[in-house]
Amino acid sequence: MLGPPHAAGAFFVVGHPFQRMEEPISTEPRINERIHVNEVRLVGPNGEQVGIVRIDDALRLAREADLDLVEVAPMARPPVAKLMDYGKFKYESAQKARESRRNQANTVIKEMKLRPKIDSHDYETKKGHVVRFLRGGDKVKITIMFRGREQSRPELGFNLLKKLANDVAEDGTIESQPRQDGRNMLMVLAPTRKKAEAREQEKADKADKAAQRQADAEAEAREQAEMRAAHQAKAEPKKKRGPADNLDPDIDV
Secondary structure, three states: OOOOOOOOOOOEEEOOOOEEEEEEEOOOOHHHHHHOOOOOEEEEOOOOEEEEEHHHHHHHHHHHHOOOOEEOOOOOOOOEEEEHHHHHHHHHHHHHHHHHHHHOOOOOOOEEEEOOOHHHHHHHHHHHHHHHHHHHOOEEEEEEOOOOOHOOOOHHHHHHHHHHHHOOOOOOOEEEEEHHHHHHHHEEEEEEEHHHHHHHHHHHHHHHHHHHHHHHHHHHHHHHHHHHHHHHHHHHHOOOHHHHHHOOOOOOO
8 A cells, every 4th residue: 555645756655565464374185176287197086097187187087976186296296186085085084083093192101110139029029010011001211220339330230131121021122222320220111012002902801801700700600509409409308108108009998
C-alpha cells in the first residue's frame, strides 16, 4: 500500500506489501489434481510398474478405476505416483501407528551393584535379579564398587563382570564393555528380547499358570468328590436279615 506523497514524486511504503505469509508445511502427500507436474512414473494398485505417463492419462486411469492418484515419491524425477484408495490407506496407516504406539515401551535401565569380593550366595541372588530384569526387557547397568586397596586390583572387577555376562548370556548381551569410572567399574547388559516381546511372553506365562491352577483345582475337586462318595458308601447301614430272608424262595409258604 502506497501512502500519500510528501513531495513531488516521493512515496513511502506503509507495511511490507512484498512480505509473504509463511504457509504451514503439509506432511500429506499430493493427490489427484493437486499433483502439478507434466508426467509421473505410475505404479498400479497392486504394485505393478505402468511406466512414465502424462499426468492427464494418470488421472484418467485413476477415475476409471475409482481410485486416487497419490504422489508417493515427489523428489524423484519424474515423481512417482500410485493408484490407490487414499481414504482406506490413511485409515490403515493410522491403525498401524496406533498399534505401534500401544506396543511401544520405553526401555528402562536398571542398576545392580556388586563388590569385587562378593560371596557366592549374594552373587547368585543378584544374578537372579539381573536375569529377571533382562527377561522383563530392561537393560541392566552393573556397577562394581572398589574400596580401599581393592582399587589396586581392577582385574577382580573385570573378571567378575565377565563371569556375570557369561552366566546370563541366554537372556542378555554386553552392550557396553567393562570400563573404569573413578572408583567403580561399569558394564551395561542389553536384553536379548524386546520389551514388547517380553511382555507378550509374560502374559503367555501368566495365562499358562492360570490354566494350570484351574486344572489342579478341578482335579482336586474331583478327588474330594470321589473320596466323599467312597466314604458315604462305607457309612451306609447294612440291611438287617429277618426270618423270611432265611426261607427258600422256591418253597410256597
